[in-house]
Amino acid sequence: MKRTAVIIGGGVSGLSAAYKFVQAGWNAHLLEARDELGGLTRSMDLGSGRIERYYHFICGGDTHLLRLADELGVADKIHFAPAPVGHFYRGRMYPFSTALDVLRFSPLSVADRMRLGWHTLKAQKRTDWRPLDEITAKEWLLSTVGPRVYEVLWRPLLEIKFGPYHDQVSAAWLWHRMWRVGTSRKSAMESDAMGYFEGGSETLLNALAEAARKGGAEISTGVKAQKIVGDGDGRWRVATDKGDVEGDAVVMATPLPVAADLVREEMPAWSEALGAVPYLGVVCALLRAEKSVTDYFWVNVNDERVAANGFIEYGNLNRGREVWGGDTLYVPMYLPATDPRFAWSDEEWAKHLGDGLGVIDAAYPGRVTAKIVTRDVFAQPVCTPGFAERTPSMVGPKKGVLLVEASQLYPSDRCLSGMIGLAGIAVRRAGESDR
Ligand SMILES: Cc1cc2nc3c(=O)[nH]c(=O)nc-3n(C[C@H](O)[C@H](O)[C@H](O)COP(=O)(O)OP(=O)(O)OC[C@H]3O[C@@H](n4cnc5c(N)ncnc54)[C@H](O)[C@@H]3O)c2cc1C
Incomplete structure (x- = not known):
């Protein structure tokens, strides 16, 4: 008899798991709490088309994603384009894409620039990350590139992603990030090329959901899992707000705090360990304007007049394929959901994140014709040393x-690619754990 897997969560991980379960000969039933699939890659309807709520780019080394896109017949919807980086420091924009840009970056002394270039190159060639697991990114950077480079360059970068935890993140995490971006680089003298899906990440999500359904998977949206209960005989029951769903295996494809809740009664020690990892939420303003602020794809910001530590001009990556007939710009801010600012209204957030862009281009706020704010309570686990x-x-x-x-x-x-890879491993492990 066919075994049944219950998958909780309809983001890229859950959908990949459902697809791989049916391929492996299981029944699969996916439960998604929202009325729509996609999780952090979900899109929204604009009337004129659909747009991703958050920016997603693909790196050249994202092998699981590239392979899956090929398998699902959507590889031709991936386009790679130059993704130049800028660094806005105290009122001035500097190009920051190539080795030459680093060497010309005048806010740093020549010695600092050399140290920075050498450190980045070494990190991108490095493979042994274990020693870096023992220290923070801040400690690593201070001991390699020094305090000035840290303050001018790296601190704002870490703040974009980790807000109040920026000085607690492990050096191994930062190393991997540098290494991954390096996989998209053809030469030190060229901008990185980044990929994107025509139609957004939804192109992949839709293809995944369709292939999973074709294979027999049941996909239920608007169903919130509440807890996982064992029957003592190796079968599992997922209690939901719409009744119980049973299976031989359950895969939680949800953020850690949700998973911790789901197994709290059944596996309290595991629940405690999962719940102990700090987690950040995200608020992101998506702005539409007739003309972009810069010609860069990614801009890091270190200027006290600008609230955000950076922004992403997605319209400079998917140029010519914008869905709303204008430039698309995302301004993210990561913060714990317990931060009182998380409760600000969308208008307050759009103003807080968007108005600072006027420091870079005074005319920009006047050019903005649409502002959409999206927030997620669980967006980013924080991995500290050890x-x-x-x-x-x-x-x-x-x-x-x-x-x-x-x-x-x-x-x-x-990253999407990594989650697709993990889902594949989970399906194999579920088979191994069969009685
Ligand atoms: C601002 C931002 C930018 C990003 N940029 C990139 C990028 O450029 N490139 C890249 O590769 N990655 C990027 N990522 C990361 C990427 O989006 C995530 O790694 C990926 O989407 C995670 O997918 P997931 O399925 O594991 O989790 P999620 O997308 O979080 O999905 C979990 C799902 O579980 C559902 N759920 C939660 N609780 C329950 C419950 N009780 N019952 C049922 N369902 C439940 C949720 O509604 C959600 O749909 C970015 C993320 C953010 C936030």
């Missing part, structure tokens, strides 16, 4: 309950 030892296990302490979560990619950052 995380290699504390990485949450994929297989729970009781057979048949598994977890697929971004922190398991450590030292890699969360």
Whole structure:
């Protein structure tokens, strides 16, 4: 008889798991709490087309994603384009894409620039990350590139992503990020090329959902899992707000805090470990304007007049394929959901994140014709030193309950490709845990 897998979460991880389960000969039933699929890659309807709520780019080394896109017949919807980087420092924009840009970056002394270039090159060639798991990124940077480079360049970069945790993140995490971006680089003298899906990440998501359904998977949206309960005989029951769903295996493809809640009663020690990892939420303003602020794809900002530490001019990557007939710009800010600012209205956030762009281009705020704010309570796990030892296990302490979560990619950052890879491993492990 066919075994049944229940998958909780309809983001890229859950959908990949559902697809791979049916391919492996299982029944699959996916439960998604929202009325729509996609999780952090979800899109929204603009009337004139659909647009991703958050920016997503693909690196040349994102092999799981590239392979899956090929398998699902959507590889021709991926386009790579130059993705130049700028660094806005105290009122002036500097190009920051190539080795030459680094050498010309005048806010740093010549010695600092050389140190920075050498450190980046070495990091991109490095493979042994274990010693970096023991220290923070801040400690690593201070001891290699020094305090001035840290303050001018790296601190704002870490702040974009980790807000109040920027000085606690492990050096191994930062190393992997530098290494991954390096996989998109053809030469030190050219901008990195980044990829994107025509139609947004939804192009992949839709193809995945369709292939999973074709294979027999049941996909239920608007169903919130509440807890996972064992029947003592190796079968599992997922209690939801719409009734119970049973299976031989359960894969939680949700952020750690949600997973911790789901197994709190059944596996309290595991729940405690999962719940102990700090997690950040995200608020992101998506702005439409007739003309972009800069010609860069990614801009880091270190200027006290600008609230955001950076912004992403997606319209400079998918030029000619913008869905709303104008430039698309994302301004993200990561912060714990407990931060009182998380409760600000969309208008307050759009103003807070968007108005600062007027420091870079005074006419820009007047050109903005649409502002959309999206927020997610759980967006980014924070991996502090020693995380290699504390990485949450994929297989729970009781057979048949598994977890697929971004922190398991450590030292890699969360990324679509990594999550697709993890989902594949989880499906194989679920087979192994069969009685
Ligand atoms: C601002 C931003 C930018 C990013 N940029 C990139 C990028 O450029 N490149 C890249 O590769 N990655 C990027 N990422 C990361 C990428 O989006 C994530 O790694 C990926 O989408 C995570 O997918 P997931 O399925 O694991 O989790 P999620 O997308 O979080 O999906 C989890 C799903 O579980 C559902 N759920 C939660 N609780 C329950 C419950 N109780 N019952 C049922 N369902 C539940 C949620 O509604 C959600 O749909 C970015 C993320 C953000 C936030």
